Amino acid sequence: MAKSTGKSGKPKSSEIFAGFQNLRSEQRQLANKISELEMDLNEHKIVIETLQAVEPSRKCFRMVGGVVVERTVAEVLPELEVNKERLPQAIQALNEQLTRKGQEINEYIEKHDIKVQRGSENPTEVSQEDAPAKTNVLVASG
Structure with missing residues (x-):
């Protein structure tokens, strides 16, 4: 896909601005996702603490993909603990992506x-x- 450029062969100011806005939008999306995952991690911790005090055969409900599913505490608790262990890794990976995106934005600012x-x-x-x-x-x- 060819980009339109000014008479000197350089990108127009509006294209530079649009590229910058796109990078900033991606950066905001990463930050929002990190925030969302951190809230999920806190919710997992609270639910795990609550379920550990309940007998394993007790009925509980879990939201899976927008659908409420009936399970027992013994089935749900291990799944929640695994998710709780994976969330910090996902948050760390997104933080690294956010750092790289910030560097990319700084390079874009310098370049243009x-x-x-x-x-x-x-x-x-x-x-x-x-x-x-x-x-x-x-x-x-x-």
Whole structure:
């Protein structure tokens, strides 16, 4: 798929901005997934603590893929413990991906000479003398 470029063969500012926004979106998705898995881990810990005090033959219900399934505590508890052991590994892998994504964003910023401004500074207040001629300015809110 060919990208449209300016007259000088370089990507347009709008394409650079879209690429940056895409990278930031991927970074946010990774952070959200990490947060979700950390909440799942805490829930697993609470449920395991609760079920350990219950007799193994007691009936319990578990949500599997949006469907409530009836099982016994003896069947569910080992599955929950295995999941609890795997969640930290998944969280660690996602944290590594998040770190790599941050490095990728930093490299993208350097490659395209992007100056990121936070919402506190109005981009129209930047004087032309202060900014280099080939600098892309990106204003991020929040």
